[in-house]
Amino acid sequence: MNLASSLRTLTDRERVFEFVNRPPQSTRADLSHGTILYLEDITVSFDGFRALNALTLYVDTGELRCIIGPNGAGKTTMMDVITGKTRPDTGSAWFGQNVDLLRLSEPEIAEAGIGRKFQKPTVFGEHSVFENLELAMAGDKSVWSTLVARLSSEQRDRIAETLALVGLSTEQDRDAGSLSHGQKQWLEIGMLLMQDPQLLLVDEPVAGMTPQEVERTAELLVSLAGKRSVVVVEHDMEFVRSIARKVTVLHEGRVLAEGSIDECQNNREVVEVYLGA
Numbered sequence: 001m002n003l004a005s006s007l008r009t010l011t012d013r014e015r016v017f018e019f020v021n022r023p024p025q026s027t028r029a030d031l032s033h034g035t036i037l038y039l040e041d042i043t044v045s046f047d048g049f050r051a052l053n054a055l056t057l058y059v060d061t062g063e064l065r066c067i068i069g070p071n072g073a074g075k076t077t078m079m080d081v082i083t084g085k086t087r088p089d090t091g092s093a094w095f096g097q098n099v100d101l102l103r104l105s106e107p108e109i110a111e112a113g114i115g116r117k118f119q120k121p122t123v124f125g126e127h128s129v130f131e132n133l134e135l136a137m138a139g140d141k142s143v144w145s146t147l148v149a150r151l152s153s154e155q156r157d158r159i160a161e162t163l164a165l166v167g168l169s170t171e172q173d174r175d176a177g178s179l180s181h182g183q184k185q186w187l188e189i190g191m192l193l194m195q196d197p198q199l200l201l202v203d204e205p206v207a208g209m210t211p212q213e214v215e216r217t218a219e220l221l222v223s224l225a226g227k228r229s230v231v232v233v234e235h236d237m238e239f240v241r242s243i244a245r246k247v248t249v250l251h252e253g254r255v256l257a258e259g260s261i262d263e264c265q266n267n268r269e270v271v272e273v274y275l276g277a
């Protein structure tokens, strides 16, 4: 498959790369109050069952937040509300001071600066690592023409910076399909970074990774926070301990506890419903 046809495949994908079909106008979040995400009183019902039940949660600008909780707690549903995949019955969801997420479509939310990394990596195996990042950059339509022409030096620099950030500089010419599972995950994070999101949502990033890959992923996510905000859903408590400053525990669609990992691990209710098992 050549790059142009891969780009068409990319634009046909429904979920991860909605940004490719994004509208031309950009709405960037106003982060002047130091809070990047406001979820207030969010309720989502599926056939009468409340997957989210008056959920209220705030994320600070530049924060790295971990979301934990038992199966069915509502973690995925919460991510789906933030990215516009699921509309809540009630409540409000704001990105910074000015972007009402409930009024935006999925592509518009991606365009506003929210990137989501699903659990399973979906890189283009038959293309090189470099080309995968090039394709991701092509989400910016002004870059499309470069797929048949040549990248500018700034574009090459951006790809090189991203390769360094995700630790794949030495792998740039390898087919993405030949990377290890961990490397594929990092490449996909790199592909999201090519869109320069302000908020990155990451779903179970270390599932299936070797201990070394887990360690490297921890470093990567920690390095991304600050400039961006990162929300990580993860079950691996050792990993959560290694990255999190603040942890939110969800249970039955609402926040059960919030605080440092030690505070959460010593919380009696948290132990009962989640960690004690």
Ligand SMILES: Nc1ncnc2c1ncn2[C@@H]1O[C@H](COP(=O)(O)OP(=O)(O)OP(=O)(O)O)[C@@H](O)[C@H]1O
Residues within 6 Å of the ligand: 046, 047, 050, 051, 069, 070, 071, 072, 073, 074, 075, 076, 077, 078
């Ligand atoms: N489309 C749907 N239709 C019906 N019920 C749903 C739907 N999506 C989620 N649910 C239910 O809502 C609840 C919350 O699910 P959700 O996937 O958000 O939990 P989770 O915390 O992500 O769980 P896990 O850790 O297992 O991924 C579950 O009981 C689930 O069965």
